[in-house]
Amino acid sequence: MKLKLITLVFLSIIIFTSCGEDEKSKPIQVIEQVPDKDFGDYHKNYLREISYIETRADSSSTSNMVKLPGGSYMMGGNSNQARQDEFPRHKENIKPIWVDKTEVTNAQFQEFVDETGYVTTAERSFKIKGKKYEPGALVFDPYNPEWWWKFVKGANWQNPTGPDSNIEGKENYPVVQVSWYDAMAYAKWAGKRLPTEAEYEYFNRAGNDTLIYHWGNEFEIAPEMSNFFQGNFPRKNTVEDQFEKEAPVKTFPPNNFGLYETSGNVWEWCLDTYYPDAYTRLDKRTDGYFKEFVNMEQQKVIRGGSFLCSETYCTGYRNSARMSSAPDTGLEHTGFRCVKDI
Template sequence: MAKIEGGSFMMGGVSEQARPDELPRHSETVHTFWMDATEVTNAQFQEFIDATGYVTTAERKIELEGKSYPPGALIFDKTNPQLWWKFKEGANWKHPYGPESSIEVKANHPVVQVSWYDAMAYAHWMGKRLPTEVEWEYAASADQNAIYPWGNDFSVATNHANFHQGTFPMENIAQDGFEKTASVGSFPPNANGLSDMAGNVWEWCLDTYHPNAYEMPDKRQNGYFANYVNPKQQKVIRGGSFLCSESYCTGYRAAARMSSTPDTGLEHTGFRLVYVQ
C-alpha cells in the first residue's frame, strides 16, 4: 500500500470534457490513509475465495420477478451498437468472457466480474475498506489542477494508461500494448505511488452515486454517500478502463465519474482498497 498524506484539494472537473456530475468544483479535506498500490489481482482474490469459500454474485442464480436465471455476468459486444453489453451465462471472475475463457495466465491481472458486494466482502476479510469517492480522487493525482493522474499532456497517455485507441468501439489499435486488461503495474505509478489510477479497469468506490453529489456534501455520512432514493442504489466507479476512449467516456480523467448497480459484474470493473489507522 502507498501512504497518502492528508490535506485539502479542489475536487471536480478541470477540463472542457468535464460532465455536469463533476461540477461544481469545490474544496474537500482528506485525512491521511493508505491505498493499495495496484488494483486487486486475480491471485489475491483467489486467496480470499480459498480461505472463505465465498461465492461471488455472478456465480449465483439470479432470482427476478419470481423466475430463476442461470449465473452469469455482462460482457462487451462491440458488434451491437444499440446494446454494447450483453449477459453471458457462465461469465464470472474465473471466466471473465464466459465459460470458454480463463484467468489461468492472468494471475497478476486485476480481478473483474466482481460486484460491489463482492468487493465489500473481500474488503471485510482483509480488514480494509473501499475508498470513498473523495479519497479516490484525492489520491488519483498529486496536482489538483491536473486533468489526468499523470499530468495534463494527453500526447503521452499511452505511456501511462491502458485505454482504447482507435475508432470506438470497432477498432482498437492498441498503441498502449493492450486490447483488454493488463497486468497491474504495467505502467508507471502516479506521483502518489499508485498504478493504474487511469485505465485498465474501473474501480468500485464506497459511495452511492448521486448525479448532483457536489451540490450537497452535507448529506454525506462518515465521508461518503451511504444511500440514495434510487432503488437501484448505483455505486460510484472511478478511473476508467481499457474501453474508455477520447471519443466516448474519457474515464481516465482524474475527475471522471461513472456508476453501476452494486450487483453487476462487468469485464472492465474491479477495485482496490484503503486502510485508515
C-alpha cells in the same frame, strides 16, 4: 461508461436465508426473488452476509500499500471534457490513509475465496419478475450498436467472458466481474475498506489538483501512461498501449504517490452511492461519503476508467471523471482496490 440502463437486466432481486453465529464463514444462499419494493432488504441482507466474514489473521499488514499524507484539494471538473456531474468544483479535506499500490489481483482474490468459501454475485442464480436466470455476468459486445453489454451464462471472475475463458497465467491481472458487494466482502476479509469517491480523486491526482490526467495535461503521451481504448470506439482498437483488454498490474508508470493504474485498466468501485448532483449536496454525506441506498436503480460510484474508455466516448481516465454501476453487477472491465485507515 455509465451503466444505469444496461445493468438493470442483471439486478438480482433476491433474498437470503438467515445465518447464525456458527455460520460466519459460509456465504448465505440465495433462495428466491422478492418484490422490487423490497430491494432495500436485499441490500441490507447482503451487507449482513458480508459482516459475518471473518477478517484474516494478518489484517494489520500494510504490504503492497502506500501511506499517503492527508491534505486538501479542489475536487471536480477542470477541463472542457468535464460533465455536469463533475461540478461544482469544491474543496475536500482528506485524512492520512494507506492505499493499495495496485488493483486487487486474481491471485489475491483467489486467496480470499479459498479461505472464506465466498461465492460472488456472478456465481449465484437469480430471478427477475419470476424468471430464473443461471449464474453469469455482463460482457462487452462491440458489434451490437444498441446494446453493447450482453448477459453471458457462466461469466464470472474466473471466466471473465464466459465458460470458454479463464484466468490461467493471469494471476497478476486485476480481478474483474466482481460486484460492489464482492469488493466489500474482500475488503472486510482483508481488514480494509473501499475508498470514498473523494479519497479516490485525491490519490489519483497525487498532489496536483490542476491536472487533467494523473500524469499531467498532455494527452499525446497517454498510451505510454495508461491502458485505455485508442482508435474508433467501440470496434476499432489500434492498441497503441499494447493491450486490448486488461493489463497486468504495475504495467504502466505509477503516479506521483506511487500508485499504479489509478487511471485506465479497469474501473474501480468506491464506497459512495452515486448521485448526479452529489457536489451540491455534500451536507447529506454520512462519515464523509454517500452511504444511504434508496431503491433498486441506485448506483454505486466507479472511478478511474478502463480499457474501454476512449477520447471519443467517456474519457473516464480523467482525474475528475465520475461513473456508476449497479452494486450487484459484475462487468469484465470493473475491479477495485482497497484503502486502510491510519
